[in-house]
């Protein structure tokens with residue numbers, strides 16, 4: 329894609345988080361539903377990470393579309409202290425299959441915070457290196473770690489199916505060719521050709 333941009337920011341929630349049970353906070357569930365609805369047609373992808381009252385979000389897509397979204401985000405009253413952590417052109421997306429992946433801060437991320445001497449999830453104070461490390465961790469985090477998946481978006485699912493078909497195609501072509509050759513040989517041996 330021409331002029332692909334990766335933008336990462338931190339923000340603080342502006343709502344009372346639901347009690348700390350296993351299900352996704354309803355406000356966050358609403359944000360994710362809205363993100364997935366809007367991002368897929370706009371060819372935007374990314375990840376949203378929540379913990380300790382803070383958001384860390386990465387947006388990837390064409391520059392004008394990502395910049396427009398960031399302008400909307402700055403005025404969204406579900407969060408405040410929206411602070412840009414990184415904004416740079418990139419050659420490839422890290423979150424190709426996701427219109428908006430979601431992860432709660434989990435044990436693995438807490439371990440990373442400890443190494444950085446951070447007692448809680450405070451994305452505003454992340455170094456550039458920590459931003460990059462966290463993005464890699466979020467990219468590699470398995471889907472199992474997402475709490476209560478909310479409408480996995482179509483692009484991811486269809487892209488995975490297309491990928492699976494592409495992977496199987498050489499095998500199918502080979503098996504079909506081998507079958508045809510075997511039949512021709514069989515017919516020749518039987519004296520029918």
Ligand SMILES: Cc1cc2nc3c(=O)[nH]c(=O)nc-3n(C[C@H](O)[C@H](O)[C@H](O)COP(=O)(O)O)c2cc1C
Nearest residue numbers: 359362363366367383385397400401404406407428
């Ligand atoms: C933390 C956070 C992350 C958000 N992420 C997205 C997003 O990825 N895509 C999006 O369209 N809106 C996102 N929003 C919502 C936007 O700020 C805005 O409300 C929305 O884009 C407006 O869309 P609408 O015109 O369909 O109502 C997010 C809001 C918050 C608070």
